[in-house]
Amino acid sequence: MTEFQTGLPSVRQIQGFIKEATLVQMRLLTNELLTGRVRWQDQHCICLLDDTDNPIVIWRHAIAYIKPESGGGGNRAVASVESQTVNIFQ
Amino acid sequence: MTEFQTGLPSVRQIQGFIKEATLVQMRLLTNELLTGRVRWQDQHCICLLDDTDNPIVIWRHAIAYIKPESGGGGNRAVASVESQTVNIFQ
Amino acid sequence: MTEFQTGLPSVRQIQGFIKEATLVQMRLLTNELLTGRVRWQDQHCICLLDDTDNPIVIWRHAIAYIKPESGGGGNRAVASVESQTVNIFQ
Amino acid sequence: MTEFQTGLPSVRQIQGFIKEATLVQMRLLTNELLTGRVRWQDQHCICLLDDTDNPIVIWRHAIAYIKPESGGGGNRAVASVESQTVNIFQ
Amino acid sequence: MTEFQTGLPSVRQIQGFIKEATLVQMRLLTNELLTGRVRWQDQHCICLLDDTDNPIVIWRHAIAYIKPESGGGGNRAVASVESQTVNIFQ
Amino acid sequence: MTEFQTGLPSVRQIQGFIKEATLVQMRLLTNELLTGRVRWQDQHCICLLDDTDNPIVIWRHAIAYIKPESGGGGNRAVASVESQTVNIFQ
Incomplete structure (x- = not known):
């Protein structure tokens, strides 16, 4: 069973x-570009709500x-991730 | 054996x-768009019945x-899923 | 070893x-459409015999x-499958 | 370790x-068609010798x-395979 | 669980x-070429910071x-990797 | 952990x-053809040095x-591989 590694x-x-x-x-392998908010x-999957929800x-x-x-908006979410990542290789 | 994680x-x-x-x-990686009802x-697979069943x-x-x-019709099915999903990360 | 789950x-x-x-x-990811009978x-694989066997x-x-x-012909084979499938989620 | 199931x-x-x-x-997912003899x-891989070996x-x-x-030539090799295959589902 | 083999x-x-x-x-399978610095x-994933971070x-x-x-810049990083790689096959 | 089967x-x-x-x-699934020497x-990966190293x-x-x-040059490397391969099926 593929375990979901939430960490x-x-x-x-x-x-x-x-x-x-x-x-x-979200860029797909079909080259389609989807825009929305992750639900x-x-x-196996990610659920996106499009602009009409x-x-x-x-x-x-x-x-x-x-x-x-926008590249900007999500940075706070990004910053919190990066702090743990570096440790894996120490 | 890949177990089917129904949860x-x-x-x-x-x-x-x-x-x-x-x-x-259903959008395929070939870019084909299939329409129908999931059977x-x-x-490994999903069976779709097309408009001629x-x-x-x-x-x-x-x-x-x-x-x-239509985006609308399926929302009740969607709502019931979302209630459990959030817990995984609490 | 990937087991073949015949059920x-x-x-x-x-x-x-x-x-x-x-x-x-059979539609392939290359978009090619093959027609034949499954042998x-x-x-890992499925063997198809083409129209010249x-x-x-x-x-x-x-x-x-x-x-x-033809969409029609295979329905009997399809019907027998569907009867078991629903149980998995009861 | 992925075992090679020679059977x-x-x-x-x-x-x-x-x-x-x-x-x-051999048709590849890039749509290229290779012709040769399997070595x-x-x-993970199959080695083909092309027409210049x-x-x-x-x-x-x-x-x-x-x-x-040619579709014809390989049939003897094909026939021997098919005899075992059917049993898996008996 | 797929372990991350940092070695x-x-x-x-x-x-x-x-x-x-x-x-x-970074060349993607969609043929898109991304340029940036690995964060x-x-x-499962690699995070790249683009030219606007x-x-x-x-x-x-x-x-x-x-x-x-540039092909040049990264060579020091490359050199250190190559020294261990050869041993695997001794 | 996917073991590297060097044999x-x-x-x-x-x-x-x-x-x-x-x-x-090296032909990629994007159809790009890379030329170089394997380092x-x-x-998971193969490192190729291109013509500017x-x-x-x-x-x-x-x-x-x-x-x-060139098709020719690598044959000695190919020959040594083929001698073991046949045994797997004896």
């Missing part, structure tokens, strides 16, 4: 986007990258 | 679409995302 | 196509979806 | 192509399908 | 890029390759 | 390219195939 920086980063309702952009995540359940294997839409 | 939000979301016979759209799911057995690895076709 | 609805569905020699269409399956060994990871070619 | 029909089919030096065609296989080491994850080039 | 040459190479704040180019990495969380499965942007 | 023919083939500094071509390999760290999942550039 990973990448999982915590997305959790931060959920908590802050950050407007994000929930699990080990409709849910899109996206498979992680189809995602190339995710980033704060 | 996951993403699996329950699709189970909700099955129970409510929600009309859904069944297992850990013919079965299409789709591999999960080929799916980019799934969403209620 | 899964998706595996049984394909086994139904084999038993009924259903004419199927055998294992956990020549074998094509297709990797599951390359398949987007499979469906009965 | 699988798909692995035995390719082993048959090796033993019979069958001229095969060896392991759980030069080795091409192809990752299995990049292969869509493999088939005897 | 691997590929992981250490990226850790070297982080420590040296190397300007890198952190875990077993905005974070892009990129899934490893979407990356084709990564290389020092 | 596999495909891994030994690449190790042969490293030892002989064979000029190789090191691990279970700059390192490109390429993910295995993005590689379609690898072959000696």
Whole structure:
């Protein structure tokens, strides 16, 4: 059973986007660019609410990258993630 | 053996679409957009019935995302999923 | 070792196509559409016999979806699968 | 460690192509079509010798399908595989 | 649980890029070319800061390759990795 | 933890390219063709030095195939691999 490692920086980063309702952009491997707010995540999928609050359940294997839409807004969520990440390699 | 984790939000979301016979759209990694009602799911595939009730057995690895076709209709199924999801991170 | 879970609805569905020699269409992630009858399956591949009975060994990871070619013909095989599938979530 | 299941029909089919030096065609997910004779296989790759006997080491994850080039030639190798395959589901 | 093998040459190479704040180019499977500095990495994702210091969380499965942007700058980080790599096969 | 099976023919083939500094071509799933000499390999990546000796760290999942550039040069490395491969199926 694939366990959901909630302590990973990448999982915590997305959790931060959920908590802050950050407007994000998600580039898919089909090259489509989705914009919305992350509603929930699990080990296989991420649920995005689009601009009309409709849910899109996206498979992680189809995602190339995710980033704060304006680039600025999400930084607080990003900062909190980075503090733990460096330790893994000490 | 890959176990089918029926408790996951993403699996329950699709189970909700099955129970409510929600009309859904499924974007594939080939960019094809399929429309239909989910008939069944297992850990490898999702079966969609198209508008003439013919079965299409789709591999999960080929799916980019799934969403209620009208965006509205499926929301009840969506709401019930979201209530559990938040707890995972408390 | 990846075990071949012969009890899964998706595996049984394909086994139904084999038993009924259903004419199927298989969409690949390359967008190619193959037509033929399923000869055998294992956990990595599905063997399709084309219209001149020549074998094509297709990797599951390359398949987007499979469906009965005429949509009609394969329904008996489909019906038998669906009866078990619903139980998983009771 | 991913074990190489040499008993699988798909692995035995390719082993048959090796033993019979069958001229095969291999469609890749890039849509490229390679023609040659299979030299060896392991759980990650298949080595094909092209028409000038030069080795091409192809990752299995990049292969869509493999088939005897003329369709005819490889059938003996195919036949021997099919006899075992059916039992798995009895 | 997929363990993060921090001792691997590929992981250490990226850790070297982080420590040296190397300007890198990352080619994605969508063919997009991202340029920036690696902020952190875990077993699923790599976080790149773009030229306006905005974070892009990129899934490893979407990356084709990564290389020092100028080719030169990152070489010290590269050299330290190569010394351990050869031993694996002695 | 994915173990690096250094005894596999495909891994030994690449190790042969490293030892002989064979000029190789690597076709990626993006269709890009990289040319260079393999510097090191691990279970996730292969490092290629391009014609200006700059390192490109390429993910295995993005590689379609690898072959000696001139076809000729690498054959000694290829020959030594093939001798063990056949035994697996005896």
